[in-house]
Amino acid sequence: MPATANSYQDLKSVLRGDDEAAHIRLARDSATPPEVLYFLAQKGNVAVRRAVAGNPSTPAQADAMLSRDADVPVRCALARKAVGDGLEDEARQNLWRMGFTVLETLMRDQLVRVRRLLTDALCAHPDAPRAIIIGLARDRQEVVAAPVLRCSPVLNDGDLLSILDDDAPDWARDAMAARSTLSPALSGALTEGASTGTLSRMVANPNAAIDAPVMDVIVERARAEPELQKPLVARPGLPSGILVRLARFVAAPLLAVLRKRADVDPDTARQIDAAIETRDDNAGPATPEPAETDTAQPAEDGELPSDEAIALALDNGQSDFVIESLARRAGFKVDTVRRMMAADSARTVVSLAWKAGLGARFALDLQRQLARIQPPKLINARNGTDFALRPAEMKEQLSLFV
Numbered sequence: 001m002p003a004t005a006n007s008y009q010d011l012k013s014v015l016r017g018d019d020e021a022a023h024i025r026l027a028r029d030s031a032t033p034p035e036v037l038y039f040l041a042q043k044g045n046v047a048v049r050r051a052v053a054g055n056p057s058t059p060a061q062a063d064a065m066l067s068r069d070a071d072v073p074v075r076c077a078l079a080r081k082a083v084g085d086g087l088e089d090e091a092r093q094n095l096w097r098m099g100f101t102v103l104e105t106l107m108r109d110q111l112v113r114v115r116r117l118l119t120d121a122l123c124a125h126p127d128a129p130r131a132i133i134i135g136l137a138r139d140r141q142e143v144v145a146a147p148v149l150r151c152s153p154v155l156n157d158g159d160l161l162s163i164l165d166d167d168a169p170d171w172a173r174d175a176m177a178a179r180s181t182l183s184p185a186l187s188g189a190l191t192e193g194a195s196t197g198t199l200s201r202m203v204a205n206p207n208a209a210i211d212a213p214v215m216d217v218i219v220e221r222a223r224a225e226p227e228l229q230k231p232l233v234a235r236p237g238l239p240s241g242i243l244v245r246l247a248r249f250v251a252a253p254l255l256a257v258l259r260k261r262a263d264v265d266p267d268t269a270r271q272i273d274a275a276i277e278t279r280d281d282n283a284g285p286a287t288p289e290p291a292e293t294d295t296a297q298p299a300e301d302g303e304l305p306s307d308e309a310i311a312l313a314l315d316n317g318q319s320d321f322v323i324e325s326l327a328r329r330a331g332f333k334v335d336t337v338r339r340m341m342a343a344d345s346a347r348t349v350v351s352l353a354w355k356a357g358l359g360a361r362f363a364l365d366l367q368r369q370l371a372r373i374q375p376p377k378l379i380n381a382r383n384g385t386d387f388a389l390r391p392a393e394m395k396e397q398l399s400l401f402v
Contacts, residue, residue: 020048028051028054050074053074064101067105075111080117082099092127104135112144119148120384124147134159142171145172146171151180151368173198177194177205178317179207182202182205200231203218203228212239219242240271243264247259310322310358311365314370323337329356332402341371342371351394351398352366360387
């Protein structure tokens, strides 16, 4: 029979029959009447319900019913439709307004996989529904909440401070510390009871505004927590008094970096040298060693950078490290990877992540944070974990550059 039934008599005949293929064709057809789609959502088997869940013409009542379906792929298909993959901004926002109840139900889904689909699509979008973003940000699973806490422009200081007040775990604090804008109030709240890792991320974040009293606390902690010393020494805009204090205790290899900062004037340089002379660890003058940078370098001697190292560098804005690591893992030249990131192509970034042996979820982070792909162009992970492009497609995409 044709993909779309031509009359209600035809529809009744199909619905009364046992032809599963015909039911699926109806379930997929955007021209199928809403009442028929509702019937199929209610009475159809799993394959039919999955097709109905992905149909943009399915009525809201049927979507609400499917959002509670026992079958996980049904709910995943509905989630992908509900976030508006492939739609223009206005159409997507209209979809969110009309389908808010469905989004709310999916946000509370018991499976992380379903909730992560919402996170992947909404975490960086400035017009995402506020209530849904707050719900995802408060999720107790890191893979759901962390990208929202790190990236969402919908969250304001009040939202984030409230989450901190509710005994936020360290991973939530880490995510906030890497936000593209971090106010003095939020930096101060993050510092209270923060782990060394959280403070390191915040200090390494050039967009984190840190008031002088809070910086004093961090510098004092750095005496006993060496992990804080390197990001402190590399942080731009530190007052001369802080630089001199650091010279009195940071690890000896960091003294050359401190002394050679571009913002160190001659008077401050003399004070730093004087502070070094008072040390009792034989650190010596801070001149002969080559200056380090605030960007970590990929592993040497054939050891490839790990997934964790690349993810941390991405969160800390260390784009050079990420690009060089991708180049090494994919077997490409660094300049080639830079061209790929500058191409404004989600397909290229996804293909590069695949070639480098990284996951489909991390490919989404690369699109957002490194390539700066706009939300409408992003390619999400299929089923939350799988690459949306076929290997042959990705090989073809890479061939355009190498």
